[in-house]
Amino acid sequence: MYGGLIIAAAALATFARVLAMMGLSIVTGWLLGYASLRSRGFESAYIPAIAVLESVPVIGFFPLVLIIFVERIGGPLGVEMAADFLVFDAVVWNIWVGIYQAFKTIPRDLEEVADNYGLGFLGKMRKLYVPYSIPRIAANLFPSFADGLFYIMASEVVSVGVHTYEVFGIGTLLTEYVAGGQMAGIYYSLLAIGVGVAGFMTLFRYFARASVAKYGLDTAAQIRRRERPAPRLGSSAWVTLARPMRRLSRYAASAVLASVARPVRSVSGRAPRLARAAGYAIGIAILGYIVYSSYRLIAAVPAATWSELLSDTPAMLYALAVDYGRVAVITGASFAISVLAGYYLATHVRASAIVIPAVQTIAAFPPPAYFPLIYMATYTYMEALPGGIGAEVYVFILGFLSTFYYVFFSFWMGVQSIPVEFWELMDNYRLGFWDRLRRVVLPATLPYLVSGISSTVNSAWGGLMVGEYWPGVVPGRNLEVNVGLMKLLDVYVSQGYLHRAAWASLLFGAVVAVYSLLFTERLMNLSRSRYVVEEGIFAA
Known part of the structure; x- marks a missing residue:
């Protein structure tokens, strides 16, 4: 009984740690996303920084964590802050990307109304930006929660040489049980993790459906209330608008009717100019620090x-090119499966109620924890494949x-967020499955896909680092590929060639930054200019 209470308390501590860091990620994401809208210079530095930092596995932050938190702060507070920082690094990036992408795709009509009514920073955030970002945040709660649990053992227990730093949590208990061979404690x-994951995923799923129904622009998802019957799917009434969205829409209508009696208030350009200047100043300062640090390192x-x-x-x-090929294959497979399965589940509520919680629960369990079982059951067959294909699989x-x-x-x-008018239009034209995807669904969900694909590409490197070089994946056997930059990094660190590991990491970060500028930022700008499906409501 005592052991059960300890396990339950440790699980609650871990879940609280992950949820707290997710909340901090959301708040900081709102502030940084708004700053990126107001300053082109800040935006140009913000997106590549996210791409580079998101691509660095959590393990890569261990030296920074040890220097700043464990050595300089020290004590239980320093160790707790170190664990929180590592969890924050695991959960923050896709939330920041989702919020930034949501802010970039707000319909211009709503922004113009907010400007005409002279809403300040707090007014815009409360009535426009925060409500509009809620569905995108809800979409990213699932992967963020899964990422946080993925790194629980790495964040709650940090071992460097003969020193071990740990905080109270389920990851610490699992490490102790595995080291002591206590199978009952492991099970x-x-x-406890499974029960907690199932419960939180159920709450996240309800929040996701409620956020789409409340904060989406007339989507097909509805919130049923006892005091009134559920609206029909074909209804064209805007019954699902969020209160801030509905209020802004009313402002837009009243502004046209009252344009003669009351002039529209002009918006001063001083604040945007100051924000832009501040963004450029911050970007220049960061660039200068990087250049100075690079010069000292080179010298x-x-x-x-x-x-x-x-x-x-x-x-x-x-x-690195070989690894990008692996990432492309992983991304392509994820995209194909997600489009087919996601569309079916979004349009079939009963199947979604069963499959989505199962997928969320499975995704929340860290693959390295159960992958050795898969390897043990299949390695005899994989080793028979020629040319190292088994390791690639x-x-x-x-x-x-x-x-x-x-x-x-x-x-x-994204499919659930498509306004109901578009579903009625597809039904009226009797579009088949492929025509719906090609003409409506994929273009309408492009902002969501850009966010998901960019996070997939930038986060796949953690899986590659684990799989490309894994000594002792099972007793007496190693998992190793022939070529890969993640393998080189692991080998360099294990053999003590830290200067080579640092140089490889620098090359990797530079390529990721170029990729972000050429791919992520351009696609987000394209989705804002041409593929904001909500603007079709206003155009009609």
Whole structure:
């Protein structure tokens, strides 16, 4: 009984830690997303920074965590802050991307109404930006919660050489039970995680449906209330508008009728200019610090070491290209499965009520915890495949299980957010499944897909780092691919070649930043300019 209480308390501590960091991610995401709208310079630095930092596995932040929190702050507070920072790093990036993408796709009509009525920062956030971002936040709660649990053992227990730093949580108990071979404790801990995951995923799913119904622009999802019958699916009344959205729509109508009696208040351009200048100043300061730090680092490295690193660069870039090929395959498979399964589940409520909680629960369990069982049951068959194909299959499985839910849940929420008028239009034209996808569903959900795909691409590297080089995946056996940058990083660190690992990480970060500028930011701007489905309501 005493052990059961300890396990339950540890599970609650872990869940509280993850939920607190998710709440902090949402609040900071609102502030940073608004700043990116007001300053082009800040936006140009913000998106690449998210892409680079999101791509760095949580393990890569261990040195920073140890220096700042454990050594300088120290004590239980420093260790707790270190664990919280690692959990925050696991949950924050896709929430920030989702909020930024939501702010970028707000219909211009609503923004103009807010400007004409002279709403300030707090007024715009309370009545427009925050309500409009709620569905996107709801779509990202599932993967964020899963990511937080994915790294519970790495965040709650940090081992460096002979030193071990830990905080109270289910990850700490699991580490102790595994080290001591206490199978009963392991099973009960996994059961506690499963019960908590099932409960929180049920709450997240209800919140997701309620947020779409309340804050979406006339979607097909409805909230049934006892005091009135549920509206029909074909009704064209705007019964699901959020109160802030509905209020702004009324403002827009009354502004046209009262334009003669009351002039529209002009908006001063001083605040946007100040915000823009501040954003550029912050960006220049960050760039200057990076340049100065880079100069000091370059000057401290001997010429012989630079010659060695430059000679290794072609091999590193080739390994990075191979890894991008793996990421492309994982992303393509996630996209195809998400579109087919997500559309079906979004349009079939009964199947969704069964499948979605199951997928959410499975996604929340960390794949490295149960992957050795898969490897043990199949490695004799995989090793018979020629050319290291078996290892590639294992890496694909790890990467897919670690990231597929980004695209899946984003697309599933996007389909539910399509306004009901578009569903009526597709029914009236009797469009088939493929015509619906090509002409309406995929264009309408592009903002959601951009967010999900970018998070999938940027987060797949954690699965690759685990799978490309895993000594002792089961007793007496190693999992290892032939070529891969994540493998090189693991090998360099394990063999003590830290200068090579640092150089490979720098090349990796530079390529990710270029990818973000050429792909993520452009697609988000495209989705804002051409694929905001809610603007079709106003155009009609």
